[in-house]
Amino acid sequence: MNNDKNNFVLFAVFAALILFGWPYITRTFFPAANPPVTKIEGGKTKAIANPSADPTAYSPAAIRDRNVVLAEAPRVRIETPTLKGSINLRGPRIDDLILTKYDETIAKDSAPIRLLSPSGTQDAYFAGFGWRGAGSFAPPAADAVWQASGTVLTPSSPVTLTASNATGQRFAIRIAVDQNYMFTVTQTVANAGTTAVPVAPYSFVNRTGVSKDPDSWTIHTGPMASHGGAADYGINFKDIDKAPANLMSKGGWYGFVDKYWLTAAIPDQGSDVTAQFRAGANKSYQADYTVAAKPLAPGAAITTTARFFAGAKEVNLLDNYEDRFGITHFGKAIDWGWFEIIEKPIFKYLDWLFRMIGNFGVAIILLTFTVRLIMFPIAQKQFASMASMRAIQPKLKTLQEKYKDDKPRLQQEMMALYKTEKVNPLAGCAPTLLQIPIFYALYKVLMLTIEMRHQPFVAWIKDLSAPDPLTPVNLFGLLAFTPPHFIAIGVVPILLGISMYFQFKLNPAPMDDTQKQIFGLMPWVLMFVMAPFAVGLQVYWITSNLLTIAQQQWLYSRHPALKTAPAK
Structure with missing residues (x-):
């Protein structure tokens, strides 16, 4: 009896550690879902505004209005099906870019995502192209104003920017853009001077401030590169605050990743480059590369082609660019991690279901049906094993009493009993163990892929990749207070617990009273653990539980011994 009490106390302590320590664990290893995009006030669902959509929010006094900065230099407009913005002819720089397909929030009047902003504005973020000066070779200055061949850059009308220097070199940067987010940049130097000059093209991406998305063990955000034939997730803002990260590679790409957005400077994949990540003043960070210098003789010209990506990390699009342009590991800008072999098929299947049905929540439910159908034969073996284990419980109890003071002998006799009765005590764990990688893969898919961002389900659930905003703690918003995150358990997590x-x-009810108490508390402990996660995960688990209940009822009819109390 005392042992039972001690076991229950240990479980209670363990459960408390889970409840109070879980927020720290999730922040470190499993970031919770995206911040809720809705809240419940007065029993009604309202969209939550994103402060970053307001250019004056949290702006230091030195930061100027974006429209003022944009008017300070001549510009070429960018107009594509997915992008709007402009190219700054001083530099030149691509420093003004809006993603027209994606909004800050789910509100009808939400502003679109602004990815790039010029230097001197809130959250400055821009890219530039040029050549390194060496010896007598002097490319146009960083503040030089270039001439443009047109006023608008579209997928069907590239723009060429030109400039020259005092020693006879003429420079041209031809910028083209596709229907999505890839810019092709062709840099040409023609030498009309009297001496050879060393030509080393470069490109850079510069941003102010760190990523607003947390960098965690499971999801990398911040500086990222592909070099030496591998994707490098090991560079972070804190590291380059201490010292620059210097890289040498053939081709690759160098830039910054957020959870859903990517900027990448991409050299010609056959060129040898020297790249680096470094920190500057006012919390600015830069990724840049320089192509190995080549001598340019008088009367000759050198042309190099590079690319610049600025946009959404759409799975199929990144993979297409990787294959089409041979960009090493471009698809790994999405941090799939070790389970990519499972995560990508789940994403492809979910994406296909969503396109067929039009509701991502229903797609998750159908995914659950598919998983359970595949695992049905294994579940049958599980129940058969559980029935056999229940039938030999009296014999196990006898052995436990007989050899309670001789643990090695007890284990030996139990193994002999399992062998005689042809019972595998671990067989019942197989379905649960097989579901763990699937559940984790779905977690990563919901957290990583922009295709799942802001996808609604039913009623108040406006974003399946965010936690449930509806909680009875404040009477679903009727009480004018926001409950602490720890106790703000949503309706969907409560349904999960039920x-x-x-x-x-x-x-089958355990024979041990302590085990009965533990299993009685487990659903409610897990309800608190799962509450901060994406609603989509909870929908998957609830559907799986309901299917398991139906499957258990059916399998009980085939294995009545499982419900029958074991003979004594």
Whole structure:
């Protein structure tokens, strides 16, 4: 009896550690879902405004209005199906870019995502192109104003920017853009001077401030590169605050990743480059590369082609660019991690279901049906094993009493009993163990892929990649206070706890009273653990629990010994 009490106390302590320590664990290893895009006030669903959509929010006094900065230099407009913005002819720089397909929030009047902003504005973020000066070779200065061949850059009308220097070199940068987010930049130097000059093209991406998305063990955000034939997730803002990161490679790409957005300077994949990540003043960070210098003789010209990506990390699009242009590991800008072999097929299947049905929540439910259908034969073996284990419980109890003071002998006799009765005590764990990688893969898909961002389900659930905003703690918004995150358990997590409770009730009751108490508390502990995660994960788990209950009822009819109390 004392042992039972001690076991229960240990479980209670363990459960408390989970409840109070879980927020720290999730922040470190499993970032919670995206911040809720809605809240419940007065029993109604309202979109939450994003402060970053307001250019004056949290702006230091030295930061100027974006429209003022944009008017300070001549510009070429950018107009594509997915992008709007402009090229700054001083530099030149691509420093003004809006992603027209994606909004800050789900509100109808939400501003679109602004990815790039010129230097001197809030969250400055821009890219530039040029040549390194060496010896007598002097490319146009960083503040030089270039001449443009047109006023608008579209997928069907590239723009060429030109400039010259005092020693006879003429410079041209031809910028083209496709229907999505890839710019092709062709840099040409023609030498009309009297001596050879060393030509070393470069490109850079510069941003102010670190990523607003946390960098975690499972999802990398911040500086990222592909070099030496591998994707490098090991560079972060804190590291380059201490010292620059210097890289040498053939081709590759260098830039910054957020959860959903990417900027990448991409040299010709056959060129030898020297790249670096470095920190500057006022929390600015830069990724840049320089192509190995080549001598340019008088009367000759050198042309190099590079690319610049600025846009959304759409899975199929990144993979297409990787294959089409041979960009090494470009698809790994999405941090799939070790489970990519499972995550990508799940994404492809979910994406296909969503396109067929039009509701991502229903797609998750159908994914659950598919997983359970595939695992049905394994579940049958699990229940058969559980029935056999229940039938030999009296014999196990006898052995435990007989050899309670001789643990090695007890283990030996139990293994002999399993062999005689042809029972595998681990067989019942197989479905649960097989679902763990699938569940984790779905977590990564919901967290990483922009295709799942802001996808609604039903009623108040406006974003399946965010936590449930509806909680009874404040009477669904009728009380004018926001409950602490720890106790703001949403309706969907509560339904998850209820479904787990009934599933556990259908399982064979343990013979040990302490185990019964532990299993009775487990659903409610897991309800708190799962509350901060994406609603889509909870929908998957609830559906899985309901299917398990139905499957258990059907399999009980085939294995009545599982419900029958074991003979004594």
